[in-house]
Amino acid sequence: MEKTMRYRGQVAITLALCFAIAIFEGFDLQSMGVAAPRMRAEFGLNNAQMAWAFSAATLGTLPGALLGGRFADKIGRKSVLIFSILLFGIMSVLTAFASDYSLLLLIRFLTGLGMGGALPMMITLASEAVSEKYKGTAVSVMYSGIPFGGMLTSFVAMALAGDSEWRHIFYIGGLAPIFLIPLLMKMLPESNAYINKSNKMTVPYFEVLFAKERRFLTIQIWVSFFCTLVVLYFLLNWLPLLMGAQGLSKVEANYVQIGYNVGGIIGSIMMGVMLDRLRMSFVVKLIYAGILFSLCCLAISPSVGLLALSAVGCGVFIVGGQSALYGLAAMFYPTEMRGTGVGAAVAIGRLGSFAGPLLAGLLLSFGSSSTMVIGSSIPMILIAAISALLLVRRKAKPQTQMLESSV
Numbered sequence: 001m002e003k004t005m006r007y008r009g010q011v012a013i014t015l016a017l018c019f020a021i022a023i024f025e026g027f028d029l030q031s032m033g034v035a036a037p038r039m040r041a042e043f044g045l046n047n048a049q050m051a052w053a054f055s056a057a058t059l060g061t062l063p064g065a066l067l068g069g070r071f072a073d074k075i076g077r078k079s080v081l082i083f084s085i086l087l088f089g090i091m092s093v094l095t096a097f098a099s100d101y102s103l104l105l106l107i108r109f110l111t112g113l114g115m116g117g118a119l120p121m122m123i124t125l126a127s128e129a130v131s132e133k134y135k136g137t138a139v140s141v142m143y144s145g146i147p148f149g150g151m152l153t154s155f156v157a158m159a160l161a162g163d164s165e166w167r168h169i170f171y172i173g174g175l176a177p178i179f180l181i182p183l184l185m186k187m188l189p190e191s192n193a194y195i196n197k198s199n200k201m202t203v204p205y206f207e208v209l210f211a212k213e214r215r216f217l218t219i220q221i222w223v224s225f226f227c228t229l230v231v232l233y234f235l236l237n238w239l240p241l242l243m244g245a246q247g248l249s250k251v252e253a254n255y256v257q258i259g260y261n262v263g264g265i266i267g268s269i270m271m272g273v274m275l276d277r278l279r280m281s282f283v284v285k286l287i288y289a290g291i292l293f294s295l296c297c298l299a300i301s302p303s304v305g306l307l308a309l310s311a312v313g314c315g316v317f318i319v320g321g322q323s324a325l326y327g328l329a330a331m332f333y334p335t336e337m338r339g340t341g342v343g344a345a346v347a348i349g350r351l352g353s354f355a356g357p358l359l360a361g362l363l364l365s366f367g368s369s370s371t372m373v374i375g376s377s378i379p380m381i382l383i384a385a386i387s388a389l390l391l392v393r394r395k396a397k398p399q400t401q402m403l404e405s406s407v
Helices: 002-045 047-075 076-095 103-130 132-143 145-159 161-188 206-211 215-245 250-277 280-301 304-332 335-365 370-375 377-390 396-406
Strands: none
Touching: 002 047, 002 076, 002 132, 002 250, 002 370, 047 076, 047 103, 047 161, 047 335, 076 103, 076 132, 076 145, 076 161, 076 335, 076 396, 103 132, 103 335, 132 250, 132 304, 132 396, 145 161, 145 250, 145 304, 161 304, 206 335, 206 370, 215 335, 215 377, 250 280, 250 304, 280 335, 280 370, 280 377, 304 335, 335 370
């Protein structure tokens, strides 16, 4: 009985702390989006330059995820997570002190390096804290902190009425995770699955990803991550500006952004629970059908109320769908290589995160309307849906058992 209570306590602490970190990461991810109108005016940036400012952090997450995931399988999940949080916290604060455009890009890249290292650790710790039966739910509960943090960013932006006060967003987003580090050092348990793993040797990197039994699995995960995150991050960064282009005020655009994040919180938890309880193929079909419908509504809705409602739908299915994909990635890679496998998948997804805002900026610079920009994301969702459906034809639980027996 005492052992069971201790186990439940460790699970609760791990999920609560990872959720808190996810809030701060979500806050920083959307800080550029809500600060963008004020930053653009101060720095005199055009659409193409804003696209690079958005994408610098997501570009940094690519090497961050690769390195963080690999080191996690060598030295443990907790140490990598704490270092990553320290890095992105410091760099988020320094964003407020950027004196020119080039320095802004460098700081945002280093911010992304820290964020990229943190996310695979949160996914891995959450998935390894629970039994196989609840991995999807655990990862999704953790991931719901990201849209929750994004929603807080919008509230902070609305409270800061002055255009010169955009820097306060980065003060808050950077100092909060730094203050959390002592608590993490004292209370966050290292993953028991990592501590107790039977194979202490690290599997060669190429073998983790492209051994015969994992080759197509890895490619399918990568394609799903890349295409879904193209759309997710294009909306995260450009939604306030796209809504402004449709004639909405800053406050109205923030309401739409809040709707997107409320939907993301609901969808993250809902999709994770469904992933553990229903057939994977049904959940994947629901996710991508919902994404297509919500994007179409967002492109053509004529009023603020309908735009906000469409944004809620986009959050439910796009953010919730990505959280389900993170849960799938954690299921398909066994303990000995989970950090590396999830880290590589997150890194490939970050290429999509990088490409999404740039693509939107390019289309806008060519004079495309906001409706056309939103509609251009639909082919990416169709590709992601096909890849994800091919992936879930491999039953997650039997597949995981087969992989573990092969190591």
